[in-house]
Amino acid sequence: MELNLSGIPPDVPNTTESLDLSFNPLKILTSNYFSMVPALMFLDLTRCHIWKIEDDAFMGLCNLSVLILTANPLHILGPRAFHDLRSLQKLVVVETHISRLDRLPIGHLTTLQELNLSNNHVDSLRLPEYFSQLIVLQLLSFRANKISSIFVGDLDALPSQNITLVLSKNDIKYIELNSFSGVYLQELSLRGCFGSSALMQASLQNLTGLHVNHLILGDYRNIERLETFDKALLDGLCHVWLQEITLIQIAGLYNTDRLSDCLYNIPTVRLVSIDIKEVSQLPKNSSVRHLEFKKCNLRGVPAENLSSLKNLRVLRITKNPRNLIRFAEDFKDLQNLETLDLSENSLIVNICWSSLMEEVPNLKHLNLSFNSKVVLPPECSGVSKLEYLDLQQTRLGYTGALPSFLCLRNLIYLDISYSSIHIVTECSFCGLDNLRILKMAGSSFEGNQLADNFKNLTKLQILDISSCQLKHIAPNALAQLHDLHELNISHNKLLSLDPKIYVHLHALTTLDLHSNQLATLTAQALEILPISLKYLDLSWNLFDCSCDHLSFLRWTMNHQDLLQHADFMICHSPLDLKDARLVSFDLSSCQVSKTTVAVSVITLLVLVLFAILVYKYYFHLYYMVVLLSRDRHSTEKENIYDAFVIYSSEDQEWVTQELKETLEDGVPRFRLCLYYRDFVPGVSIITNIIKQGFQSSRKVIAVVSTHFLESRWCNFELEVAQSWQLLDSKASLVLIVLEGVDKAVVRQKLGLFRYLRRNTYLVSAKMSDIQELRREFISQN
Structure with missing residues (x-):
């Protein structure tokens, strides 16, 4: 729309089903104008400056069901202008300068259900003969035309008894008697049609013989043309067969005693936007079964005066938020009243179930939604027949802290959404054993967690606990709801979902979890989803799209047919994937x-x-x-010891008394490196062994005993000594094998036979042997 087009753009696909070309200067629709879009079902040509439609302009649009030609100056219409529209159901020719119906070539549109001719120049209601062929026509609107008179025979071509005829905003000055005689209509709208009360009264008198289910009379806001309203104004309706009448925006009607008695013979009476302040005593023999006051100025519910309507089944007093504040159960034995709708007012009500059951014993529907405050006391006796109770957006007193529904065992529907309820007791819903639908969005639970609050609602089918600030749901909280079909837990603060929550919900078809704080669903939670589930909404959660949750990410890819609003399943973390769509996640990045x-x-x-x-x-x-x-150029001065002694601590006494005394106390005196005496304190053992022992000594003496062979440290020191000897050609190893050591074990464990020829080897060393070792040290020096 609004692209300054003079024709259909060539890039529009031929499979297009809906096309809006509004506000483009098309001007003339030539033959086969829409041949390139044969699949159209909806076409809007509003304000396209179309003044001419040639024959066969819509050729090929066999599936078109809606055609809108609003605000086009249709001066020329070919006799086949609407040819081939075999499926057209709605034709809108509003504000098109049409003045004569016989020039509208639509007689062949036998599928037409709605014809809107509003805001044109039609000045006669006489319908052309072709209207009799429009056998499924349901709506015919002449709103805001120039019809001023209606004569006998004008409506003879009406094809159906189910048509809604709209004549509102026509300045009707005359209706000929019997013009509507024998005419059957679904609805007749005469709103804003009469310039004075006298014209209205005279016209209504001549509607004699009309059969209409619903008649609408009155004015429009700020256009009040009826200067007075008296009891006789509507007397003409006594000769009209009516099921329902709506009086709307009528000035001067301040009290119901000004209403004609004819109205009380009509089953349904609706008074809308009328300045009625009082309801007087109504006739006892009234046939009214449905009475509605909407946007009126009543100060209180006139329960006592309405009690005379013994046939009353439905009473609605709605949308009076500034005025209606009082309601006391003063009904007097309204045995037939089944529906009481007092919604969208400012009522402050203390309900007494016992009194209500006594006054309206057959009440089934009670609507107190969008009011100021309703108090439901726990005291109750008997069983109410109430099936439907709507208290949404109305602050409730005591409910949640005390059981308030003990009398309502027949209740099927309960809406307490956004009613400031805080559920404390587990018996809040005791008594509602037959409840099917429970809506309690915006409520709160003790500790922000759901426990066994619904344990007795075993027949519940729909449960709405959205926006309840829930952080946790106990695993068995819903265990008794085996018939539950729909569960709405959206707009809460759930961080995780225990699969045990729905493990018993075998009938569940819809699960709504959107707008929580879920990071993922575990494999177990996905595995035991009810097989009956058809709709799952996980949108707007805080999903973690890291590869740690690969199974969940893969599951979302494979179950997009189950997921609702999958495009709004957005990654919240990690940061590099924030705001990415889950269904677009690249699984290969995790492989x-x-x-x-x-x-x-x-x-x-x-x-x-x-x-x-x-x-x-x-x-x-x-x-x-x-x-x-190590420094290979180290000098002899580095050898500050003549020998480094390796021995087991168990042989300390022998080393001290035999070896040390012989070598260090004799002449010349030799200096030995003994660990208990010469190792530097605070330095690691391995560093002392290597630097203080091997690197600072000319020889190594190994005192081999049974304890020596069993010691890990001694074996290590011996291995280091052997490697030290290989790396340093001057180094030598002296092996002293003490008495009692098995030579075979020595050779097996230490491989000493490899060193017997190269090293000094003393077996069962005695003092004479130590002296011999001393002489060897002297000779080498």
């Missing part, structure tokens, strides 16, 4: 190749093996590093 896995595993194994070897051979490695990095 690692087999090669990468193999390399990673091998690398890890190598690192683990290396760590084990380093841990096991730490001392050896450390010693090798020290030896390889």
Whole structure:
């Protein structure tokens, strides 16, 4: 629309079903104008400056059901202008300058259901003969035309008894008697048609013989043409067969005693936007079964005066938010009243179930929604027949802290949404054993968690607990609701969803969890979703789209037919994926190749093996590093000891008394490195062994005993001594094998036979042997 087009753009697909070309200067619709879009079902040509429609302009549009030609100056219409519109159901020719119906070539549109001719220049209601062919026509609107008179025969071509005829905003000055005689209408609207009360009274008198289900009379806001209203104004309706009448925007009607008695013979009476302040005593023999006061100025519910309407079944007093504030149960034995609608007022009501059951014993529907305050006391006796109770957007007193529905065992529908209820007791819904639908959005629960509050609602089918600030739902909170079909938990603060919540809900078809704080659904939660589920809404949650939740991400991809509003399932974390759509997530980013896995595993194994070897051979490695990095040009001054003694602490006495005394106390005096005496305090053992022992000594003396062979440290020191001897050609090793040591074990464990020829080897060393060792030290010096 509004693209300054003079024709249909060539890039419009031929499969297009809905096309809006409004506000484009098309001007003339030529033959086969829409041949390139044969699949159209809806076409809007509002204000396209169309003044001419040629024959066959809509050729090929066999599926078109709605055609809108509003505000086009249709001066020329070809006799086949609307040809081939075989499925047209709605034709809107509002404000098109049409003045004569016989020039509108639509007689062949046998599927037409609505014809809107509002705001044109039609000045006669005489219908052309072709109207008799429009056998399914349901709405015929002449609103705001120039019809001033209606004569006998004008409506003879009406094809159906189910038509709604709209004549509102025509300045009707005359209706000929019997013009509507024998005419059957679904609805007749005469709103704003009469310039004075006298014209209205005379015209209504001549509606004799009309059969209409619903008649609408009155004016429009700010256009009040009826200067007076008296009891006789509507007397003409006594000769009209009516099921329902709506009086709207009528000035001067302040009290119901001004209403004609004819109205009380009509089953349904609706008074809308009328300044009625009082309701007088109504006739006892009234036939009124449905009475409605909407947007009137009543100050209170006239319960006592309405009690005379013994046939009354439905009473609605609605949309008086500034005035209607009082309601007392003063009905007097309205045995037939089934529906009481007092919604959208400012009522402050203390309901007494016992009194209400006594006054209106057959009441089934009670609507007190959108009022100021309703108090439902817990005291109750008997069982009410009430089936429908609407209290939404009305502050409730005591409900939630005390059981308030004990009398309502027949209740099927209960709406207490946004009624400031705080559920404390587990018996809040006791008595509602037959409840099917419970709506309590905007309520709150003790501790923001749902417990066993619904345990007795075993027949519940629909439950709405949205916007209840719930942070937790106990696993068994809904366990008894086996018949539940719809569950709405949206707009809460749930961080996770325990699958046990719905494990017993085998009949569940709709689950709404949108606008919570869920990061994911676990594999278990997805696995036990009810097989009956058809609609699942998870939109607007705080989803974590990391690869840790790959199973959930893959599940969303495969179940888009189940998910509602999937486009609004948005990633909240990690930051690089924030605001991305889950259904567009690249699953391959979470998949690692087999090669990468193999390399990673091998690398890890190598690192683990290396760590084990380093841990096991730490001392050896450390010693090798020290030896390889030592200064090979070190001088003899570095050897401050003649020998470093390796021995077990169990042989301390022998080393001290035999070896030390012989070598250090004799002449010349030799200096030995003994760990208990010469190791530097505060330095690690391995560092002392290597630097203080091996690197500072010319020889190494190993005192081999049974304890020596069993000591890990002694074995390590001996291995270091052997490697030290290999790296340093001047180094020598003296082995002293004490008495009692098995030589075979020595050779097996230490491989000493490899060193017997190169090293000094003393077996069962005695004092003479130690002296011999002393002489060897002297000779080498």
